Amino acid sequence: MDWLQAVLLAILQGLTEFLPISSSAHLILPSQLLGWVEQGLAFDVAVHVGSLVAVLIYFRHEVIAMIRAWFAWVFQGSKSADGRLAWAVLWGTIPVGLVGILFSSLNIVDDYLRSTGVIATTTIVFALVLWWADNKAVEARDEHSLGVKDIIFIGCAQALALIPxxxxxxxxxxxxxxxxxxxxxxARFSFLLSIPAIILPGGLKAYELSASEQPVDWQLIALGASVSAIAALTCIHYFLILLDKIGFKPFIYYRLALGLVLIVMMF
Structure with a gap:
């Protein structure tokens, strides 16, 4: 992989990690359309670290407040809205963690779900589901109001994202x-949920990398992490600014078009 490929893949990862358009669908396009080789485990870890750094920087005040409130809740019994949100992120991560362990042990994703057909189908189907939810939206609450039922539902929905x-x-x-x-x-709760969702598989990939004898180009790794972080930070900032103005419709149309492109590529 050369420097230009590294930059483009890092930008793709940084943007698509947080936009509702599927990073896996985009990361197969360069190899399918341009014949690029797979980026490798080390680069994959690097760009995910970049995405993690971006969300931690953007939500640094919220994350610090949530950590403090969580410790105050656990050790002092002092309940607060920030503490409740911290619990929501933790409990909301459990379903994807459990399903991820199951899928990893059975190698379900690599063996059955990483095909272009699966990705094209899920890209289109979940675009339609987002369209339905966006039209049905009541928009009456913020992320601090989440209850147990809400957290379980969103957490279980996140587990579906293991399907490329x-x-x-x-x-x-x-x-x-x-x-x-x-x-x-x-969107804000989704971004906060991404922190443990990136840390868990990223940590596993980092462990696999440390146990392998794969040579690492550290300059390329640093470039990928940096570009991914900048792209992700920019994405989060402008997405939250524009979301109330443009809604989800542009992303829904884009997903539908992308899914159709992937279907055409199959034939």
Whole structure:
């Protein structure tokens, strides 16, 4: 992989990790259309670290407040809205963690779900589900109002994102809308949920990398992480600004078009 490929893949990862358009659908396009080789485990870890850094920087004040409130809740019994949100992120991560362990142990994704056909289907199907949820949205609540039922529903929805093409951000925003959250609140909670959702598989990949003898181009790795972080930070910032103005419709239309392109590529 050369420097130009590294930059383009890092930008793709940084943008699609947080937009409701599916990163897996986009990361197969360069190899399918341009014949690029797979980026490799080390680069995959690097761009995910970049995405993680971006969301931690953007939500640094919220994350610090949530951590403090969570410790105050656990050790002092002091309940608060920030503490409740911290619990929501933790409990909402459990379903994807459990399903991820199951899928990993049975190698379900690599053996059965990484085909272009699966990704094209899920890209289109979950675009339609997002369209339905966006039209049905009540938009009466923020992320601090989430209850147990809401957290379970959104957490289970996030587990569906293990199927390539679903889009983790897309499915969690969809679930948030169905639970009555505003568009911005659904997006903000989705981004907060991404922190453990990136850390868990990223940590596993980093462990696999440390155990392998694969040579690592550290300059390329640093470039990928940096570009991914910048792209992701820019994406989060402008997405939250524009969301209330443009809604989800442009992303829905884009997903439908992308799914059709992937179907055409199969024949």
């Amino acid at each position: 093409g679903t889009s983790r951000s897309g499915i969690t925003m969809t679930a948030g809308l169905l639970m009555g959250l505003s568009r911005t609140a659904a």
